[in-house]
Amino acid sequence: MILKKNRVDKKNIDLIFKEGKFLVSPSLTFKFILTSNQNPPRISFIAPKNIAKLATKRNKLRRRGYTALRKFINEFPFGLLGAFVFKKHEEDVLILENEIKNILNKIN
Numbered sequence: 001m002i003l004k005k006n007r008v009d010k011k012n013i014d015l016i017f018k019e020g021k022f023l024v025s026p027s028l029t030f031k032f033i034l035t036s037n038q039n040p041p042r043i044s045f046i047a048p049k050n051i052a053k054l055a056t057k058r059n060k061l062r063r064r065g066y067t068a069l070r071k072f073i074n075e076f077p078f079g080l081l082g083a084f085v086f087k088k089h090e091e092d093v094l095i096l097e098n099e100i101k102n103i104l105n106k107i108n
Contacts, residue, residue, distance in 0.1 A: 001066045002073060008044040012081050020082075023106050025099040027090040028065075032082035032107070041076035043069060046085045061086055068096035072104055080107075 008016065015033065022031045045065035047058035065084055076082075090096060 001063065002043075002070060006040060006042055006073060008042045008081055008083060012042070013044065013046075013083055016081055016083055023103050025103055027086065027088045027095070028099050028103070029085045029087055030082055030103045031085065032080055034077065035079040035081060038078045040078060041073065041080040041082070043073065043076065043080070043082045043084065045069075046083055048086065051086050051089055057089075061089065061091070064091060064093055065096060068093050068100055071097060072100050075104055075108075077107065 016031050020031045020033045022029055024030075045062045047061040047065075049058070052058045052061060065086070069084075084100070
């Protein structure tokens, strides 16, 4: 997991989904907004119910996502608010790391 101060709160998630841009990879969609403030990046993972019915499996997916994100959190630009949304059930952390790295390259 990453620190709570580095995760997006519910109010900003609504803003991201209304006004944000998005990038797509095979198992993740990244929706984001670049704000003008110089706060550290705030990123969350969302696992919808249509991906995994049980809450324990959705939480497991989110934890795997945060584990993969931990390597790259400092490389995201300051002022970024974003949310990774799972498109399919992916438990391999290495695949998630590669997809996060590819999305990061598209942003920078």
